[in-house]
């Protein structure tokens with residue numbers, strides 16, 4: 535009798551533990567990982583390190599590989615290997631990180647190459663290797679793909695001005711586009727890769743803030759038109775875009791004079807009451823601004839557009855005019871000035887792309903090792919992108935999916951916060967072809 539009561543109690547406790555652990559896994563996956571996954575994974579890393587290092591040529595020998603034996607010179611592989619030391623293994627919300635001290639003569643490249651082997655040996659989803667400083671590599675391993683179902687942040691309050699939480703990072707943190715840190719952004723991706731969703735997410739996040747939003751959507755305003763009521767201006771054709779960019783260049787030059795007179799190097803050094811409003815210009819499909827039918831007028835218009843955009847990118851950063859430029863491709867073949875413009879857009883977001891050259895153009899000039907990762911994004915991973923962020927300089931991330939109708943509803947709630955930009959009044963009239 536007593537035994538069966540004990541057995542029943544044991545079973546009840548077991549069932550309760552199962553339910554609690556399932557709830558913990560679903561609601562607090564990071565705690566679930568800390569409590570159940572980290573220690574075994576850390577043990578695997580520690581116990582397999584020497585074997586992984588040896589197989590992947592990460593161990594070195596300083597002994598000679600030849601020796602004189604009875605008057606003969608015998609060559610061979612030296613057996614006394616030295617292994618680079620692992621230090622400071624620590625948990626991440628969805629994985630672990632460990633530092634490795636490089637031995638003299640070693641470079642991080644061999645460790646980067648061995649990343650896949652480490653992921654398999656440690657049964658982790660992915661391993662990334664970066665070198666935060668000379669002589670050290672940081673190995674970060676993620677246990678599962680955190681981008682399969684990125685969770686919306688709980689309560690999006692407290693976001694600093696000109697910052698937008700647009701999704702989740704592979705490392706488990708929030709994916710934040712921060713215009714104060716990185717003033718201009720380039721968003722690239724093939725059709726249906728998630729560009730518009732990301733732009734929508736940006737608008738949703740910026741809508742409550744004291745920021746002017748300006749749209750340029752030359753595909754007839756189909757994407758950004760959803761947010762018309764929160765946009766201070768929307769250009770839906772190239773003539774309108776040229777007029778709008780021209781007016782913004784004039785405004786930027788005016789702001790420059792104000793700053794110069796006040797002895798300030800940016801609008802953020804001006805007193806609050808004198809500081810002009812920050813403007814975020816969102817361009818959906820940059821190719822529409824550059825492509826021409828070959829006629830002289832068309833070419834001149836495209837060149838004008840390109841010159842204005844470049845000017846805004848060069849001057850706008852310190853003067854509160856920020857660019858987010860999205861397109862399927864970015865390449866010198868689009869038109870003159872594209873490569874120069876790209877150099878000014880320090881923030882990069884590369885979704886799935888159709889050709890390797892586009893990933894190379896989007897990320898290759900900043901982070902060579904990120905290109906292959908961007909090229910491996912699958913068609914069913916919509917919203918997944920490689921973005922410039924974090925200590926490594928780049929990271930995989932996925933935007934939060936908000937249906938267009940929901941995004942429009944969320945943004946509409948802030949329609950009364952749409953600032954009137956008087957300096958754009960004439961431009962929009964001038965650019966209107968009707």
Ligand SMILES: Nc1ncnc2c1ncn2[C@@H]1O[C@H](COP(=O)(O)OP(=O)(O)OP(=O)(O)O)[C@@H](O)[C@H]1O
Nearest residue numbers: 724725726727728729730731916917932933934935
């Ligand atoms: N973060 C995401 N998570 C899940 N699904 C997504 C995500 N982002 C986009 N999608 C899905 O992908 C589809 C295409 O996305 P989106 O319209 O943003 O792509 P796009 O790159 O703007 O395409 P186009 O160039 O044709 O306008 C969306 O309808 C949505 O279902």
